[in-house]
Amino acid sequence: MNTKPNSKFVFSVILLCAFLESHVSLAADTISENQSLSGDQTIVSAGGMFELGFFKPGQLSNYYIGIWYSKQVVSEMTVVWVANREIPVFDRFSSVLSILDGNLVLLNESKTPVWSTNLNSTTNSGSVQAFLLDSGNLVLKAGSSNNTSEPLWQSFDHPTHTWLPGGRFGFNRITNHPQILTSWKNLVDPAPGLYSLEPDPEDRSSYILLWNRSRKYWSSGPWNESSHIFNQIPEMRTVSIYNYTYVTNENESYFTYSPPNNPKIVSQFLLSASGKIQQRTWLENSKQWNLFWSQPRQCDVYASCGAFSSCKPTSLNYCKCLKGFVPNLQSDWDSQIYSGGCSRRTSVKCGNATQDGFLKVNMELMPENRQYEGALSIESCRSACLNECQCTAYAYSSSDGCSMWHGDVLNLQVLEANDGGEILYIRAAASDIKKKRVIKPSLLIAIVVTIIGLIVVIFGYFLWKKTLGNKREHKKNHNESKSKFDGGGGKDDAELPIFSLRAIIAATNNFAEGNKLGEGGFGLVYKGILAENQEVAIKRLSKKSGQGHQEFMNELKLIAKLQHTNLVRLLGCCLEDAEMILIYEYMPNRSLDKLLFDASEKIELNWGRRFRIIEGIAQGVLYIHKYSRLKIIHRDLKASNILLDGALNPKILDFGMARIFEINQTEANTNRVVGTYGYMSSEYARYGHFSEKLDVFSFGVLLLEIVSGKKNASFYRFEHSPTLAGWAWELWKEGRGMEVIDESVREACRLDEALRCIHIGFLCVQETPADRPTMSSVIHMLQGNESTSLPPSKEPAFSTHRNSNPVCSSKTTTGLSHNAVTMSLPEGR
Numbered sequence: 001m002n003t004k005p006n007s008k009f010v011f012s013v014i015l016l017c018a019f020l021e022s023h024v025s026l027a028a029d030t031i032s033e034n035q036s037l038s039g040d041q042t043i044v045s046a047g048g049m050f051e052l053g054f055f056k057p058g059q060l061s062n063y064y065i066g067i068w069y070s071k072q073v074v075s076e077m078t079v080v081w082v083a084n085r086e087i088p089v090f091d092r093f094s095s096v097l098s099i100l101d102g103n104l105v106l107l108n109e110s111k112t113p114v115w116s117t118n119l120n121s122t123t124n125s126g127s128v129q130a131f132l133l134d135s136g137n138l139v140l141k142a143g144s145s146n147n148t149s150e151p152l153w154q155s156f157d158h159p160t161h162t163w164l165p166g167g168r169f170g171f172n173r174i175t176n177h178p179q180i181l182t183s184w185k186n187l188v189d190p191a192p193g194l195y196s197l198e199p200d201p202e203d204r205s206s207y208i209l210l211w212n213r214s215r216k217y218w219s220s221g222p223w224n225e226s227s228h229i230f231n232q233i234p235e236m237r238t239v240s241i242y243n244y245t246y247v248t249n250e251n252e253s254y255f256t257y258s259p260p261n262n263p264k265i266v267s268q269f270l271l272s273a274s275g276k277i278q279q280r281t282w283l284e285n286s287k288q289w290n291l292f293w294s295q296p297r298q299c300d301v302y303a304s305c306g307a308f309s310s311c312k313p314t315s316l317n318y319c320k321c322l323k324g325f326v327p328n329l330q331s332d333w334d335s336q337i338y339s340g341g342c343s344r345r346t347s348v349k350c351g352n353a354t355q356d357g358f359l360k361v362n363m364e365l366m367p368e369n370r371q372y373e374g375a376l377s378i379e380s381c382r383s384a385c386l387n388e389c390q391c392t393a394y395a396y397s398s399s400d401g402c403s404m405w406h407g408d409v410l411n412l413q414v415l416e417a418n419d420g421g422e423i424l425y426i427r428a429a430a431s432d433i434k435k436k437r438v439i440k441p442s443l444l445i446a447i448v449v450t451i452i453g454l455i456v457v458i459f460g461y462f463l464w465k466k467t468l469g470n471k472r473e474h475k476k477n478h479n480e481s482k483s484k485f486d487g488g489g490g491k492d493d494a495e496l497p498i499f500s501l502r503a504i505i506a507a508t509n510n511f512a513e514g515n516k517l518g519e520g521g522f523g524l525v526y527k528g529i530l531a532e533n534q535e536v537a538i539k540r541l542s543k544k545s546g547q548g549h550q551e552f553m554n555e556l557k558l559i560a561k562l563q564h565t566n567l568v569r570l571l572g573c574c575l576e577d578a579e580m581i582l583i584y585e586y587m588p589n590r591s592l593d594k595l596l597f598d599a600s601e602k603i604e605l606n607w608g609r610r611f612r613i614i615e616g617i618a619q620g621v622l623y624i625h626k627y628s629r630l631k632i633i634h635r636d637l638k639a640s641n642i643l644l645d646g647a648l649n650p651k652i653l654d655f656g657m658a659r660i661f662e663i664n665q666t667e668a669n670t671n672r673v674v675g676t677y678g679y680m681s682s683e684y685a686r687y688g689h690f691s692e693k694l695d696v697f698s699f700g701v702l703l704l705e706i707v708s709g710k711k712n713a714s715f716y717r718f719e720h721s722p723t724l725a726g727w728a729w730e731l732w733k734e735g736r737g738m739e740v741i742d743e744s745v746r747e748a749c750r751l752d753e754a755l756r757c758i759h760i761g762f763l764c765v766q767e768t769p770a771d772r773p774t775m776s777s778v779i780h781m782l783q784g785n786e787s788t789s790l791p792p793s794k795e796p797a798f799s800t801h802r803n804s805n806p807v808c809s810s811k812t813t814t815g816l817s818h819n820a821v822t823m824s825l826p827e828g829r
Contacts, residue, residue: 058188170254306341324432566620700764
C-alpha cells in the first residue's frame, strides 16, 4: 500500500490553514491599507494590554467596533471605547473595518459607511496605518511604521464613556471643541445615554455633569493646584497612586493622569450608565473591579430612579416604587444601574366624576417642573388635577397656592416618617388607595393602660420573689464588703448583684483549669455557668498579687454605672473570704487580638466586620467621654481589651485603669502612669499628662492594627519605623497606602473606606493632642459619605526613634512590657 502523501493535497491544506488563521487574527497591533478587520478578527496592542474588534454586548443582536482590555489583563469583558455606538451593525462577518482614502472606516453588511475618522483626504495623503497602543489609544498615522510623529487622528481625542490614564480630557481652544464623556444607555447598550461629563464653559478647570445634555446638576469644583484635587472631590486626596495634572495654554486646557508606577495595577475613570463618575481598579485575585471613589451620590444623580420612584440614599437598593406603582421591565435596581422607573399598577381614568384619587406623600424636596396654577383652594386644586388627563400630581401651600405636575414625576425623595416636609398628592387608581383603619382614642388609651398594668404586676411579682430569696445573703455580703474596703461600696453600688463564693465555685467547677479563659494583668479569667444556664466570664484577682486592689475597686465603681451596647456588662461581684471577683457577660468569640493577629483565625474578620468593629469601638469610647453618667478616660484601650460577642460586635473591657473627669474637666496630670506600651500618647508616656486625646491616640493605634492585621508591638525593634503608624506612614507618603491593608481583605474590601480609615488613624496618632480629632469627629469621619473631606495629616508620633523622658525612671522601665500586657508604673513615694 502506498503511504506517500499527495503533495498537491498537502499544499492545499497548508494554504487553507493559512487562510483560516488570517481570518481569525490580523498581524500584531496594526491595520494597514491592504488589510481589513471583520468577523472574529482582532488586533492586540504590542504589550498585550488592549484588543480591538467587533463585540456584542449582552444578549443584543447588535455589533460594535470597540476597544477592551485583553482577557489576559482583565478577565471580565470591559469595553473602554466604542466607534459606532450610535449605528450598530448586525452581521460582523459581512461588515468590514478598513482604511479607505486615508481614513479608518467601518462598512456595514451593505458596504455603507456607518462610522469614519472623517479626516480631510488632502491632509493625510500617502500611506496610512492604524495602531492600537498599550495605553488603549487607537492612533492613525502616516507612514509604514508606528513612528514618533503626531497622529493624524486618535481615539483619546474622542472618548466615549471612559477616560484612560495618559489620555487628555479637556477643551481645544483652536477648534472650540470640548471633549465629552457620555454614559452608555444602560449596562448592555453602548448607545449614548442620558448623562454626560464635560468641561464647564464658565470655568475650564472644572467639570460638570449634565442630564440629557441640558440640565446641569453636579460640578467637580475648580482644580486645586496645591492639593492636586478638585474641590468637590476630596476623595482624590486619598488616591495618591495617580498623578493628576492640569495643563492650560493658548491652544488647549486639559487634565491628564498618569498610570500607577506598579504595572500590575489596571485603572480607569468612567461615567457609568447610572450617571456616576467613578475611579476604579481591577483586582486580579478576586476577579472584580474595586471602586476607589465615586461622585455624585446616587440620589443626587438626576432622574437616576426614573419616573414615580423614590430614591433613598440609606437603603441597599436606592430606588423604590411609590405605592400603587410597579417597576418597569427594564429596571435593574439590584445592580443599582440606570433605572427604567415605575409605572401604574392600575391605569387611571380621566374626569372629575371618576373614583380615582390621590396618594399623600411626605416629600423631603418637591420634584421639579411644577406648574403654578394660582391662588386656588386645596379642594379646587384637587378637582382641577382630576379634570386634566395629563395631570399626575398636585400640591398646595398657603404661600404658593396650587401647583401641578404633568407627565412623569422625577427625582422623588420621600421622607421615611409620615410627617414633616412638604405634601405631594400623586394621582392613583381607587383600588391602589387603601384607607388605614383608625383606632378610636378611647380604645387606644384602654389598651395602653391594660398593657402597663400587666407589666407592673409581672415585674413586681418577680422582684418580690428575687428579693425574698436573696435578701439575707446579699445584705450580709454587702455589709462585709463595706467594712472590708474603705470606699468600696456606698449607696449607689448596692444595685449591683453580689454573689456568694459558693455560687462562684459551683459555676466554675472550683476554678477548674479547663474553665480558664485567660490571664489578665492581676489575675485569671474563667468561664462559668450560673443558675438557669447563664454563661458568664469570672475575673478573679490573684491573692498573691500585691497590686490590683485599687484597679478592682475602680472597675467595681465605674462599670456598674455604664450601660452601652459596645461596653461589656458587669453582672455582679463577689467579696467574700478575701476574694475579689467580678462577673461579666460571656463573650464567645474571645478578645479581638486572638482573631486579628492569628493567621488562621483572621479569615473570620472580613472587611465589613472589621469596619463594624472600628465603628463599635468608636461609639463605645464616645459614650464614656461624652454621654455616660460619668465622664471617663479609659487609659488602656487595646486589642486585648476588646471582646467580641457571638455576632462579632465589639465590647470594651477593663476599666481598672480608668479615671473619672468632672463634666467640664478637659485634662489632668498623674505621677502614676498606667497603660500599655505602644498605645500611650507621647504627652502621657513622658509627662503623665492625659485627657480624652489619650484614648483617641490609643484608638488610632487600634484602628491601624485592625486595618493592617499587624500588631503594633511587633515594630518596636525596627530601626527605621519603631511603630505600626510609622511603617504605615512611610508607605502612605510613597503612594502605597493599599499595602497597609491586611492582605487577607485587601482585594475584597471597599478600598475608599479602608484608605479613609488609615487616614483617620493617622489623624488620631498625631504628636500634639490639639491636632487629634475628638471621638465625635472620628465617628463623623467614619460615617462620612463620599464627599466628606478629611483634614491633612502630619507625621505620626513615635514614627522614628527619639529620646524620651517618661515619668518613670530608668530603674522602673525593666517592668515595662512591649507586648499586649498592661503595665503599671509604680508611683513615687
